[in-house]
Amino acid sequence: MKFLIDWDVAGLRENPFIIGPPTNPQQAIWAGLKELKGEFKNAFREAKASAPTQVVLCRGAIGAGKTHASLFFSSDQNMPETSPSVQNIEVLRVQTPTETGNPARDFYLDVIDQIGLDRIGKAIKKNVEAVGRDVVERNLRQTVVSGDFANALLKLFEASPISPGASLPLSAYFLGKCTTTELRKLGLNRNIEKTQDYFRVLAGVFQCLTGLSESSDVTQHNRFCLWIDEMENFIYFTPPQYRPFGQGLRELVDRLPYFFTLFMNFTLTAPEEYEEIELILGGYLTDRITRQVFFHEVKDQEKLLQYVRELLCYYRPQEKPKTPYFPFTEDALRALTSNLQHGTPRDVNKRCRNALMRAFEKGIFEEGKNSEITLKFVQEISQEELDKEIG
Known part of the structure; x- marks a missing residue:
């Protein structure tokens, strides 16, 4: 049976009752649920006004709004005002890997692809201009541990903007795998290929985005927020697959003690299911959780x-x-x-x-x-x- 859908005669501009969140953060709205919104506002006030790293665990039923919250708060217009404040706060949303081959590598590539090598190079250049190359190199080396990884990141600054032809080996280094000849050409000894490598390089990238000043003054830094959605998907992985990922996240948190926030969305809500979360993340990461946000079912x-x-x-x-x-x-x-x-x-x-x-x-x-x-x-x-x- 055919029928006409005319939202105008229903007194509306369009259908308000969508089942999934929009893709554009600017189109995300928040209706009701004031207490829940307030919890996130408090988390972001802390993020903007203080230096220490945060680890926020978000738990709730399917459809409770976890993905919507990540979208809504990735828009600058929805951030609370604070004074003092970091210069800028950025939220990068990323899905938990679904392929069971190498989730750590898939995750790493997703994050690097979203940020872009060009932007990383420009961020390093800005840091070098602000605090000098020696400070940048020293702090990067301390964060990523490997001299090769620190040098590779600095080469992004030297090659910025990344040209399609001249920097193919450098792009391959971060996004693929270099041959022995390419490594020699870059002056590097090893590829990024272990789980620990992926997360250490990400830590270096995030630090470039937050600022490499040695000052803890929030007004001299940005804050970078990584919001991982659907982490319950790891229950379908084997322990050899999800354990290194949890260890990698811990590595990320430990390498970035300041100006970093990790949000983790889990659709596991019952008290006994916290054991499953701890199994996936490992006690070494759950011990670092600074705040839990519960998306309670609304009974009122x-x-x-x-x-x-x-x-x-x-x-x-x-x-x-x-x-x-x-x-x-x-x-x-x-x-x-x-x-x-x-x-x-x-x-x-x-x-x-x-x-x-x-x-x-x-x-x-x-x-x-x-x-x-x-x-x-x-x-x-x-x-x-x-x-x-x-x-």
């Missing part, structure tokens, strides 16, 4: 209604003021937000979206009539249809 219906109300308000054109819950009646929304499976934003979005689609199908919204989705209409929709998965 008033908070669920506030979430829907703020979401609808954002998607409602200013020239079309309606009742707070339009195109729903309040009692219809109370019915929709009752007996949810998990009490997550995704559960709410799924039900409201399915009810809206049924309303369009049935021709509830007719131009000029201000028709609404009523309690009676919701009661006529089966529970199975309201909770059906989308896509």
Whole structure:
């Protein structure tokens, strides 16, 4: 059966009830859930106003908003103001590797690809101009341990901008593997090939981005935040695969004692499941966790209604003021937000979206009539249809 979907007659600009977060951080909005938002604001206030490294564990059910939070707070416009403050705070979002071959290498390549060798070279150049080459070289050597790795990073500065032809061996060094001849040409002795190597080089890269000044004054540095999503995927890996990764993350944290924040998203929520998190990360990393953020299932219906109300308000054109819950009646929304499976934003979005689609199908919204989705209409929709998965 064909039917017209016209968001204008429903008093909206578009569908507010998306199931996954947008890809553009500028398009991410935060509705309701003020306490949860406040926890992240506090974490970022600390990140901007102080030097020590943070390790933040984020736990919650599927659809509770962990990925959305990483997207929302990767936009500068959503960062809290502090004084004093680091010069800049950056959030890099990365997925947990899904291939079981060499997750540490896949992770390393993903991060380096997102940052870009050109940008790393420019960051090193800026540091050299600010504090001098000797300080940069000394601090990089201390962080990455290997003289080869420190020298390779400095060569990015010397080769910046990276030209497609002249610096092929250098690109191969960081993104692939150099031959013996190429290593000799670069003046280096070894490739980046062990798990420990990957994370030490990443530590050096992140330090270049935060600033290599030996001062602990926050106003002379940036903060770099690495936000890893879906880390529960490691339960499908074998111990020889996930243990080196956890050890690598610990190496990263230990090599960067200042101006670095590591966020880790886990869809493991029950108290006993913390043991699985500890198994994946190892006690050596869980012992370094400085803050835990729980994405609790929302049991308070008033908070669920506030979430829907703020979401609808954002998607409602200013020239079309309606009742707070339009195109729903309040009692219809109370019915929709009752007996949810998990009490997550995704559960709410799924039900409201399915009810809206049924309303369009049935021709509830007719131009000029201000028709609404009523309690009676919701009661006529089966529970199975309201909770059906989308896509």
